[in-house]
Amino acid sequence: MNEPARDRRLAYALARIGLGLNIALHGLVRLGHIGAFAASLRTEFAPTILPGPLVEIAGYGIVLAEACIGVLVLLAIRLRTALVGGTLLMMLLEFGTCLRQDWGAAGIQLIYLGFYAVLLATLEYSRRPPDDAAGPP
Secondary structure (H helix, E strand, C coil): CCHHHHHHHHHHHHHHHHHHHHHHHHHHCCHHHHHHHHHHHHHHCCCCCCCHHHHHHHHHHHHHHHHHHHHHHHHCCCHHHHHHHHHHHHHHHHHHHHHCCCHHHHHHHHHHHHHHHHHHHCHHHHCCCHHHCCCCC
8 A cells, every 4th residue: 555545544544533532422421411411401402492301302312322423433333324323413413503593512513514524525545445455466
């Protein structure tokens, strides 16, 4: 494998690991107080059109989804599915954040969404091509 290809694979792995670690920890650190987190969302979303019980249930799902998606991305397990799931999760979060009109958080979530999209678009750099297995000819 030539040097630029190795560098692209390394860059991809480091970006994937960084995103996976970030998202996994978003969920994992909240697991210990998942009920309080979900209840706090209910309060934050009270001024919106979303019903409180739905928001609270979504809070539980968000924590579990972040933990699962983050671990999958971090370990590169079912990576395409995890990246699509992460993108969809960010879109859900973006929807709620825009309803609350929290434009600062919405901008940060858009960056996460873009990061997922770039990793998905460059997924080819996460794997060794089959003809690499035998080494150079």
